[in-house]
Amino acid sequence: GAGVSQSPSNKVTEKGKDVELRCDPISGHTALYWYRQRLGQGLEFLIYFQGNSAPDKSGLPSDRFSAERTGESVSTLTIQRTQQEDSAVYLCASSTRTGPSYEQYFGPGTRLTVT
């Protein structure tokens, strides 16, 4: 089947505007993760969803960031009142199970540029 898909692939927005990033996980994957990758950096964990459990939001950098997921399907990451430091690639990953030993399958990312 298809891999993890993300849209848009690129997004340029003005400082102060809100943006929504979308992730379509692999069908049947119960766990879904969002990461942020700044230029030349590793992956910074933002949030993860596991089935119908309450999401782990411990990585969200501020209250301008939020994410939703309906059941075990699509997820959206919303950034309100964007700032220039929000510029990064936002990666989504899904997995059959949560936990550190289960392979995470990553999407190609959304490159966000805040001008």
Next chain:
Amino acid sequence: TQLLEQSPQFLSIQEGENLTVYCNSSSVFSSLQWYRQEPGEGPVLLVTVVTGGEVKKLKRLTFQFGDARKDSSLHITAAQPGDTGLYLCAGGSQGNLIFGKGTKLSVKP
């Protein structure tokens, strides 16, 4: 805060050379994964190691997990241009993964 330090940050070598990159921490991890990321794409899992001292081989790549499960190494034999990419290690902890900043490898023909 658990951190994974990767070294070197950048590595540029000629085709056919051998290389080793390192992933170190002061914390113990329940597992360690290595990913490779190519420009414009998401990371792809190469291997997961879970036992202290474990060695896994994937063609020309050899992965080792330290005895104390705090560090890992990736050795590539006879590197090829197709090995070029960002190599990320990720440590398993409390149900999540903590990523290092990566080693950017460039193999020139």
